[in-house]
Amino acid sequence: MAPEVVGFGEDDVRALAGTRSFERGLGYLDAVSGLEVGEGSVTAVVHGTDVYEVQLTLGGDGLSGWCDCPYGQEGNFCKHCVAVGLTVLRRAKTIPHQRAAARARTSGLEAWLSALSRDELLALVREQVAEDRELRRRLELRAAAARSDLGTVRERIMVLIDPRPFARYGYVEYADAAGYGRQVAEAAAALRALTTDGQAAQAVGLAEEAIRVLGKDYGDIDDSDGVVGQAAAAVAEAHLEACRVARPDPKRLAEWLAGTVLDDSNDVTDLDPLDYADVLGSSGLARMRQLANEAFRSGPSGWAARYLMERLVKAEGEVDALVALHAQDLDPSGATHLLIAEELESAGRADEALAWAERGLRDCATETYIDGRLVDYVCVRYAKAGRAADAVAVRRDRFRHERSLAAYRQLRSAARAADCWEAERAAALATLEEDARREQGGRYGGPVLIDALLDDGDLDAAWREAAGRADDRQWERLADLSREMCPAEALGVYLRLVERSKEPTGDRAYEHLARLLLGARECHRALGTEDPFTAYLAGLRTELKRRRKLMTILDRYGL
Structure with a gap:
C-alpha cells in the first residue's frame, strides 16, 4: 500500500542509494525528527555526526533527494535521505492527511495575503525585513537595481563577497564557509537580476570584479564541502548570461577570459572559454588563440596555458594539432595516450587510435600503475577484432605487475573468452601463492590469493590457504560463502x-x-x-x- 500512497517504495530508495548507503541509512531511522510533508516534497532533520537537513522530492522523474551533508552535497542519495525515505514509508497511512493539511496551509496563506491591503502588505514586509538580515539585503539590492543605483548595487555585491567578516585570523574556517557561501550566492542572484532588469552591461563588469575578488581570497577559505565554489560558479554563470545579452567587445572579453584562465591563483571558478564562443565570435576566438599561443610558448609546462590551448585547438577541429599538443607531455600512467586514442577514434581514425593506445602500453609497461581505462580500451578493440589471445596477453602482463583481485578478474574474463582459463588460472594462482609465501598481503592485509580463490568459488582451497594468512575481512567472506x-x-x-x-x-x-x-x-x-x-x-x-x-x-x- 505504501508505494501507491507515498509515490515510491523501499526498492526505489535502495536503487537510488545503493546497497551501502541503504544499509547505513537503516541505522538512522531513530535519528529522524521534524518531518514535514508538503504536496510534492518532504523535509526533515537527521541527527548524525552533525545535524543535517534533508529534502525528498517526488516529481515527474520520480524520487530524488537532497541533504546538506558532504556526501549529499555531491549529488548523492545519502544515508540520511534513506532514513527519511524509510521513515515516510513507515508513516504512509498519515501521508494523505498531511498532504491535505499542507495544501490547506498554502491555500490559506495565499488567501490571507490576497486579502491584505497595500498598507498591510507593506507593514508585513517591513516587519520581515527588520527580523531577517538576508532578506533585507536581497530587497535592498533589488531596489537599487530597479532605480538604476549602480553605486549601491556594486557596494552591496562587494559587501556580500567580502570574506573578512567570516575570517578568523585572516582565514575562513570550515564552520563559517557555508554562511559565506550563502552570501556569494546572493551576489550571483543580484547579478542575474541586473541582467533581467535591462542592465546586462553593468552586470558584466560587476561579475568580472566579483570573480577577481573571489579568486584572490579563495585560497584562505576551508571550502571542504564546496559550497563557496558552487556559489562562485553561479557568479560565473551570471557573467556568461550577462555577456550573451550585452554582447561586450569580443577582443576585450577574450583578453579578460584568457587572463582569468591563465591566472594560476584564481582556482575558484572553472571558466571554459568555449562557453563564450557565440559571444566571442571569430575575432574574439582569434585573439584568445593568439594569447594562448604566447602563454604556451613562454611556459609550455603550465597547466593553465596547456588547458587553454587544448580547448581552443579542440574547438577548431584540428585533430593532428591536438594530438601533437598532447604528445608533448605524455603522462607515465598512459592517460594521455588514451586521450589521444579517443580523439583519433572520434575523428574516424580507428587504426591510428589503436596504435597510440598500444604505444601507451609499451611506454608504460614497466610502471607499477597504468591507467586501467587504457588497458580496457585496447582489450575491447582486440576482442572486437577477434584477437582474443592478444587481449589475454595484455591482461596477463598487467596482472604480473598489479597482482590485485581486479587484475585477476580481468585476466579470467579475457582467458575465458579465449578458452584458455584453466592454464592461465594455474599460472596466476602460482604467482599469488608465491606472493603469499613472501607475506605480500592484499589491499586489506590478507593475501590476494585468498581473494582470488573466494572469487572463483573454490572454497575448499580457500579454507586450506586461510589458516594463518587470511585477515578478518577474508574470514568473514569465507564464512558467508560456506x-x-x-x-x-x-x-x-x-x-x-x-x-x-x-x-x-x-x-x-x-x-x-x-x-x-x-x-x-x-x-x-x-x-x-x-x-x-x-x-x-x-x-x-x-x-x-x-x-x-x-x-x-x-x-x-x-x-
Whole structure:
C-alpha cells in the first residue's frame, strides 16, 4: 500500500542509494525528527555526526533527494535521505492527511495575503525585513537595481563577497564557509537580476570584479564541502548570461577570459572559454588563440596555458594539432595516450587510435600503475577484432605487475573468452601463492590469493590457504560463502569475529556486529543447535546492555 500512497517504495530508495548507503541509512531511522510533508516534497532533520537537513522530492522523474551533508552535497542519495525515505514509508497511512493539511496551509496563506491591503502588505514586509538580515539585503539590492543605483548595487555585491567578516585570523574556517557561501550566492542572484532588469552591461563588469575578488581570497577559505565554489560558479554563470545579452567587445572579453584562465591563483571558478564562443565570435576566438599561443610558448609546462590551448585547438577541429599538443607531455600512467586514442577514434581514425593506445602500453609497461581505462580500451578493440589471445596477453602482463583481485578478474574474463582459463588460472594462482609465501598481503592485509580463490568459488582451497594468512575481512567472506555447506566451520569464524567486534563503537560497528550474529544464527539453525545461540546472545546483550544504540540495532534485526 505504501508505494501507491507515498509515490515510491523501499526498492526505489535502495536503487537510488545503493546497497551501502541503504544499509547505513537503516541505522538512522531513530535519528529522524521534524518531518514535514508538503504536496510534492518532504523535509526533515537527521541527527548524525552533525545535524543535517534533508529534502525528498517526488516529481515527474520520480524520487530524488537532497541533504546538506558532504556526501549529499555531491549529488548523492545519502544515508540520511534513506532514513527519511524509510521513515515516510513507515508513516504512509498519515501521508494523505498531511498532504491535505499542507495544501490547506498554502491555500490559506495565499488567501490571507490576497486579502491584505497595500498598507498591510507593506507593514508585513517591513516587519520581515527588520527580523531577517538576508532578506533585507536581497530587497535592498533589488531596489537599487530597479532605480538604476549602480553605486549601491556594486557596494552591496562587494559587501556580500567580502570574506573578512567570516575570517578568523585572516582565514575562513570550515564552520563559517557555508554562511559565506550563502552570501556569494546572493551576489550571483543580484547579478542575474541586473541582467533581467535591462542592465546586462553593468552586470558584466560587476561579475568580472566579483570573480577577481573571489579568486584572490579563495585560497584562505576551508571550502571542504564546496559550497563557496558552487556559489562562485553561479557568479560565473551570471557573467556568461550577462555577456550573451550585452554582447561586450569580443577582443576585450577574450583578453579578460584568457587572463582569468591563465591566472594560476584564481582556482575558484572553472571558466571554459568555449562557453563564450557565440559571444566571442571569430575575432574574439582569434585573439584568445593568439594569447594562448604566447602563454604556451613562454611556459609550455603550465597547466593553465596547456588547458587553454587544448580547448581552443579542440574547438577548431584540428585533430593532428591536438594530438601533437598532447604528445608533448605524455603522462607515465598512459592517460594521455588514451586521450589521444579517443580523439583519433572520434575523428574516424580507428587504426591510428589503436596504435597510440598500444604505444601507451609499451611506454608504460614497466610502471607499477597504468591507467586501467587504457588497458580496457585496447582489450575491447582486440576482442572486437577477434584477437582474443592478444587481449589475454595484455591482461596477463598487467596482472604480473598489479597482482590485485581486479587484475585477476580481468585476466579470467579475457582467458575465458579465449578458452584458455584453466592454464592461465594455474599460472596466476602460482604467482599469488608465491606472493603469499613472501607475506605480500592484499589491499586489506590478507593475501590476494585468498581473494582470488573466494572469487572463483573454490572454497575448499580457500579454507586450506586461510589458516594463518587470511585477515578478518577474508574470514568473514569465507564464512558467508560456506555456512550452508560447512556450518560448523563457519560458526567458529563468526564467533571469533564477534569477540573481536565487541570493543568498537558507533553505528557502523554495531551494524557489522549484527551481521556477524545473523550469520552465527544461520549456522546454529543449520546445525539444529538454536538453544545454545539463544543463551549466547542473551549473555552478549547483558554484557553490552549499556550501549543503547546497539540494543536498538539488534532489536531491529530480531536479535
